[in-house]
Structure formats: structure tokens, C-alpha cells
Amino acid sequence: MIPKKNIKGNENEINNIENLLNESINFYKTNKTLNSRRRFPMDPLFTIFPRNTLEFVDNDYIFIQNNNETSNIKRLLNRERFVNKNVLIKGISGIGKSYSIYQIVVDIRNGLFETRNPNYIERNKPREDPTCNNNRCVYIPDYGSWFKYENEREANFLFIFSIFIAYEINNDKFVTNWWRKNFIKSMKKLSNFNNINNNNNNNFFNKKKNSKKKKFTFKNIIIFLNDLSRYNKIKKINFFIFFDQHTPITTTLINSKKSKFPYNLPEIISSLITCDMVVVSISEGKNQPLVKFVNNNPSTWTTYSMNVGFQYSEFYEWKTFYLNKFRNILWLKNQFLESKICYYTNMIPGELNYFIIGENKFKNGEELFENYYSLRYKEYKEDLEIVFNKLTNEQRMLFERTMALLELMLPIDNEKILILSQFMVPQYLPEEPCFHKKGGYSIITAKSPIALIVLKEKLTEIYQSFLIEFIEKIFSIGFNYYSRDVCFNAIKVYLANRIQLDRSLKLKTTFTPSPSEFPKIEHLRIDLIRTVHLYDSYFDDDAINWNYSFIMLPHSNSISYNKDVEFYIWDSVYLRFFIIQITLKLNTDRDAYTTHANHDIWSERFKRKGFHEDDTVHYLYLGPETSRSITYDYISSFEQISETFPIFKYFSKEWIKIPR
Numbered sequence: 029m030i031p032k033k034n035i036k037g038n039e040n041e042i043n044n045i046e047n048l049l050n051e052s053i054n055f056y057k058t059n060k061t062l063n064s065r066r067r068f069p070m071d072p073l074f075t076i077f078p079r080n081t082l083e084f085v086d087n088d089y090i091f092i093q094n095n096n097e098t099s100n101i102k103r104l105l106n107r108e109r110f111v112n113k114n115v116l117i118k119g120i121s122g123i124g125k126s127y128s129i130y131q132i133v134v135d136i137r138n139g140l141f142e143t144r145n146p147n148y149i150e151r152n153k154p155r156e157d158p159t160c161n162n163n164r165c166v167y168i169p170d171y172g173s174w175f176k177y178e179n180e181r182e183a184n185f186l187f188i189f190s191i192f193i194a195y196e197i198n199n200d201k202f203v204t205n206w207w208r209k210n211f212i213k214s215m216k217k218l219s220n221f222n223n224i225n226n227n228n229n230n231n232f233f234n235k236k237k238n239s240k241k242k243k244f245t246f247k248n249i250i251i252f253l254n255d256l257s258r259y260n261k262i263k264k265i266n267f268f269i270f271f272d273q274h275t276p277i278t279t280t281l282i283n284s285k286k287s288k289f290p291y292n293l294p295e296i297i298s299s300l301i302t303c304d305m306v307v308v309s310i311s312e313g314k315n316q317p318l319v320k321f322v323n324n325n326p327s328t329w330t331t332y333s334m335n336v337g338f339q340y341s342e343f344y345e346w347k348t349f350y351l352n353k354f355r356n357i358l359w360l361k362n363q364f365l366e367s368k369i370c371y372y373t374n375m376i377p378g379e380l381n382y383f384i385i386g387e388n389k390f391k392n393g394e395e396l397f398e399n400y401y402s403l404r405y406k407e408y409k410e411d412l413e414i415v416f417n418k419l420t421n422e423q424r425m426l427f428e429r430t431m432a433l434l435e436l437m438l439p440i441d442n443e444k445i446l447i448l449s450q451f452m453v454p455q456y457l458p459e460e461p462c463f464h465k466k467g468g469y470s471i472i473t474a475k476s477p478i479a480l481i482v483l484k485e486k487l488t489e490i491y492q493s494f495l496i497e498f499i500e501k502i503f504s505i506g507f508n509y510y511s512r513d514v515c516f517n518a519i520k521v522y523l524a525n526r527i528q529l530d531r532s533l534k535l536k537t538t539f540t541p542s543p544s545e546f547p548k549i550e551h552l553r554i555d556l557i558r559t560v561h562l563y564d565s566y567f568d569d570d571a572i573n574w575n576y577s578f579i580m581l582p583h584s585n586s587i588s589y590n591k592d593v594e595f596y597i598w599d600s601v602y603l604r605f606f607i608i609q610i611t612l613k614l615n616t617d618r619d620a621y622t623t624h625a626n627h628d629i630w631s632e633r634f635k636r637k638g639f640h641e642d643d644t645v646h647y648l649y650l651g652p653e654t655s656r657s658i659t660y661d662y663i664s665s666f667e668q669i670s671e672t673f674p675i676f677k678y679f680s681k682e683w684i685k686i687p688r
Contacts, residue, residue: 455471
């Protein structure tokens with residue numbers, strides 16, 4: 029185990045730097061990944077670098093749970109090795125970029141991508157000896173923090189030291205031999221390393237130099253990189269370099285330095301040394317950095333947006349880890365609260381950590397959640413006011429148009445939109461958006477449900493006009509242009525929103541009680557008092573007044589819940605609970621009216637409340653036409669729906685004739 033340390037100028041601790049670094053390097057060499065998807069050894073650089081974004085276990089390992097985004101990035105990097113060789117990874121703060129990058133760095137050092145094969149195959153097990161491969165991966169964990177180093181030679185040294193680590197952990201002595209230095213002893217002399225920019229700590233470079241040792245000047249570094257490039261070519265070494273946490277760096281900061289080097293390394297590194305891959309990560313938000321070298325050379329840089337939180341299986345692994353670590357995290361043992369928190373955080377790792385840190389600061393989980401909600405709501409509200417005050421009338425119009433596309437989950441390809449990056453993120457879907465186009469498409473989503481709530485507060489009647497315009501287009505063109513999924517999502521969202529806005533459900537329906545009876549017309553008139561939220565299959569029963577009718581909106585973190593169900597309606601007058609399902613066609617499995625286990629779940633719940641289950645729980649199916657062959661509960665055709673929602677008159681009956 030690496031001893032815990034806190035190097036802040038204490039003389040005894042500073043004298044131990046040499047031992048700590050040696051122990052750390054040896055530990056890294058001898059302790060390859062304990063589990064290729066869970067625990068990864070601590071990089072030797074973290075012996076001296078602060079590690080605010082990564083949490084290590086006993087100063088030995090970092091825990092990294094399964095993450096689909098990491099696998100996606102690996103595939104991208106392996107492909108881009110043979111194309112651009114430069115990748116920018118961006119995403120909202122707290123999404124887990126640093127964790128994914130750290131896992132990939134360790135995997136590369138263990139031999140990932142060693143074989144030059146454009147078809148990515150992930151190793152199931154680490155190499156028996158990860159130090160014996162031809163990969164050298166340079167990892168700079170907090171690149172933005174270099175700007176605190178006023179002495180450029182100190183910054184130069186840190187760059188070379190990170191290369192030294194990459195080669196040393198592979199038992200490669202080229203860097204040490206070239207510079208004729210014992211890097212460990214040199215680092216020992218950097219007293220009070222965490223405050224290295226202190227004017228009193230420049231003695232390392234002002235001491236009398238050994239003439240055999242090379243100075244860390246720009247000229248020597250260029251010569252070194254040229255020699256290193258030739259060495260790598262002769263030895264057939266794959267050279268990778270990762271710059272994590274680039275966010276604080278802007279053109280202004282670079283130009284404020286006496287020399288741009290080494291602060292502009294991501295921009296020029298490929299011209300200094302032959303690289304298999306250069307990877308830079310930035311965080312998006314209100315302090316979004318200016319990555320000028322990427323914007324000026326879009327053809328040579330590939331950008332990957334990392335804006336998706338955990339999948340449910342990944343969250344479960346995260347949950348298991350923290351329950352094993354702390355054991356007494358009450359909100360993780362409350363299924364309703366857990367599902368609610370997962371929904372409002374989008375299962376973003378950094379947001380979930382708020383609830384780990386604050387667990388003991390509040391009386392119960394509900395207080396903790398309310399504090400989180402109030403904090404995030406206030407932040408979004410204040411930031412949006414600042415942004416809106418700077419928008420022109422034309423930009424505000426584009427904002428309303430963009431929000432309509434966001435709400436209906438429509439493709440944004442070739443659409444004129446305004447993305448407010450502090451509140452919105454693009455999301456790529458692999459499905460085909462329309463029949464004339466191959467490949468996936470992009471939509472706009474809010475960064476979180478709280479961000480969406482704040483954005484909606486700025487909407488006007490202009491937004492409603494855009495909403496109707498897009499729905500009319502979908503209903504008129506339908507499957508001739510859009511895929512079934514695009515049409516389905518748009519109609520589902522539109523109906524749910526209109527019912528909430530009108531605070532009532534008024535529909536002409538066809539009711540078929542049993543196969544032996546003929547259908548009959550029934551007009552539903554239900555005044556909805558409130559909106560209730562269902563998280564997975566959980567809701568706060570104690571907070572619901574069943575004496576009033578309401579619409580219940582399902583929010584699922586797992587695809588197994590609320591499948592094929594759009595929303596629910598509770599009619600307190602006639603004591604009926606409607607499970608609403610929408611379909612667009614009747615001749616496919618997805619679009620046919622289907623029953624679902626939800627019926628049994630809700631029947632059992634109402635039975636426990638003393639209701640007669642057969643008279644209480646009903647399906648209400650909404651679709652293009654009424655079919656007499658279907659004998660499930662209630663059906664309302666689009667023609668019947670149009671009496672309440674006139675926009676459904678635009679629906680094209682040609683949809684039914686068009687095959688998938």
C-alpha cells in the first residue's frame with residue numbers, strides 16, 4: 029500500500045518524496061488492474077499531483093464501474109488512430125470524463141490498441157505482464173492547472189516528467205538516459221510541490237548545474253522529442269498522449285505567458301513528435317473554454333460528446349460500491365427516493381455524488397433531495413437570466429423553435445436552432461430518422477429535468493405555434509418522411525403536454541366490455557387537479573390525495589418499467605384508473621394494442637386499497653382507427669380524438685397503408 033501523504037511543505041514529508049515516487053512506480057508496475065472494469069492502480073503522477081476529480085481507494089486503486097460511454101470512446105479512438113489521430117472529448121461537468129479517460133489510459137498501458145487493427149476488440153483480461161508491450165501512454169491528469177506555474181522551466185519539467193512516467197512503468201530507460209537525470213531525485217528537490225509557483229521555490233532551477241545533465245529548455249525539449257520520435261519508430265512503439273481537464277485554458281491565458289510552450293501542447297504536440305493518438309478533454313458549461321485550435325482545424329480533430337449518465341446496470345454497480353463502502357446510505361435503501369433521485373440527476377456520476385457527500389447533513393433523504401433541487405433550480409434560474417438578457421429578439425425566436433424540437437424529440441439535422449450549452453446538449457441516436465436517410469440522427473435534450481423546468485418557464489405563445497407547426501408536418505408527411513419512432517415520440521409528448529395544459533381529459537371513446545358484446549360510445553370527461561410523477565414503478569402514495577383526479581407521468585430509469593405505456597389517468601369520480609397506450613399502426617408488434625404486466629401490478633395495488641380490481645383498472649388505447657376485433661377496454665381513434673384536439677385532423681390515413 030502506498031503511504032498516505034499530504035505534501036505541503038513539511039520538511040520530513042518532502043524528504044519522503046523520493047521514496048513515495050519509487051514505491052508508487054513499483055506498485056503500478058506490479059499491480060496491474062485487479063479487475064479490468066472495476067479497480068485500476070493509482071498513477072505515479074498522483075503521488076505529487078492533486079487528484080480532486082478522482083477518488084482512490086486506500087491510495088492504491090481507483091474504482092471505475094462499467095460504463096458504456098467508455099467502450100464507445102475506445103472504439104472511436106481505435107478508429108481515429110488511422111484517420112485524424114486527434115480527438116476532443118467534451119461533456120458536462122461531472123459526467124465521468126476523467127474516469128473514462130483514466131480507464132482507457134490504464135488499458136492502453138496494459139496493451140490495448142497495441143495491435144494496429146482498425147476493428148476494435150476489447151481485451152477480456154489484462155496482459156500477464158502489462159509492462160512488456162509496445163505502448164507508451166503519457167497522461168497529464170490536470171492540464172489546466174499548469175497555469176499556476178509561473179516558472180516555465182518548472183512546467184517544462186512536468187511535461188517531461190509525465191513522459192518519464194509513461195516509459196518508466198514499462199521498464200523503458202530511454203527518457204532517463206537521454207536527460208542524464210535521476211528524475212525521482214530531481215522531483216525530490218521540488219520542495220512544496222503543491223505550491224510550486226511560490227517565488228521562494230525557484231531554487232531547484234537556480235542551483236549549480238551538473239554540466240552532464242541537460243537543462244529543461246525549449247530547445248532541449250524539441251531535440252529530445254525528435255530523438256524520442258526516432259526511438260519510437262525504431263522500437264515500433266505506439267505513442268499516446270492524454271490531456272485531461274483542459275477546461276481552464278483559454279487563448280487569453282496562453283497569450284499572457286512569456287512563451288506559449290508548453291501551455292499550447294495539445295495544439296502543437298503532433299508537429300513535435302509522431303503520435304498514434306492525441307486526446308484532450310474539456311467540460312462544457314457556463315465556463316466553457318475556448319478550444320481555438322480545434323475550432324480552426326475541424327477536419328483534423330474528431331469531437332466526441334459525452335453527455336449521457338449511467339445506464340441502470342451501471343448505476344446498480346455504482347450503488348453496490350457505495351453501499352459496501354459506507355453501508356448506511358438510507359436513500360439507496362428507499363426505492364421511491366432512489367428512483368426519484370436517479371431521474372432528476374440523469375444518473376450523472378457527479379450529481380449522484382452530491383447525495384453521497386450530503387447524506388449525513390440532513391434529517392432524511394427527502395430533505396437532502398429538496399436541498400439539491402432548490403440548489404440546482406436556483407443555479408439554472410440565475411444562469412438563464414444572464415444568458416437571456418444577452419439574446420436578441422431573433423435569437424429568442426430561435427430558442428422557442430429549438431425548445432419545440434427538444435420537446436417533441438425531433439431530429440435537429442439541417443434545422444436552424446439555438447443551443448444554450450449551459451442547459452441543452454445534443455444526443456446522437458443510432459436509429460434512422462427517416463426512410464430516405466441512412467444512419468442515425470441527433471436530437472436536443474435538456475441537461476437535466478430541472479434544467480428543462482427552468483427553460484420552459486421562458487416559453488411564450490411563439491413556442492406553441494412552433495409546436496403545432498411541427499405536429500402538423502408530422503401528421504401530414506408521416507411515414508413518408510419520418511420513421512415510426514420519431515412520429516410516435518412526437519405524438520406521445522404532444523398529447524401528454526396538452527392534457528396537462530388543459531388540466532382535463534375529454535375524449536370520445538369506444539368501449540368494448542367483452543368479446544361477446546358490441547362496442548359502445550362513451551364520452552370521458554375527467555377534470556385533472558394535479559400531475560403525479562411515477563419513478564420506475566414507485567410513487568409517494570402518502571402524498572397523493574385519491575379524492576382528486578390526476579394524470580400520472582412515468583419516468584423510467586430502466587427500460588423494464590412502464591414499457592409501452594405513455595401515461596396514466598386517475599378518475600376519482602367513477603373510481604377508474606386508465607393505462608394509456610398510443611399506437612400509430614395496427615399491423616406490427618410494436619404498434620398493435622398490447623396488454624402489459626402493468627395491468628396486474630396496478631390491479632394488485634388497488635385491490636390492497638379495497639377497490640374492485642376488474643372495475644377499476646382499464647386500458648385506454650389511442651390510435652389511427654377503431655377496430656372492432658379488439659376487445660380491450662377503451663379505444664379512441666384519431667378521428668375521435670380530433671374532436672378534442674383538432675390538430676389530429678391533419679393525420680394522414682395513408683400511414684396505415686405504408687409498410688415499415
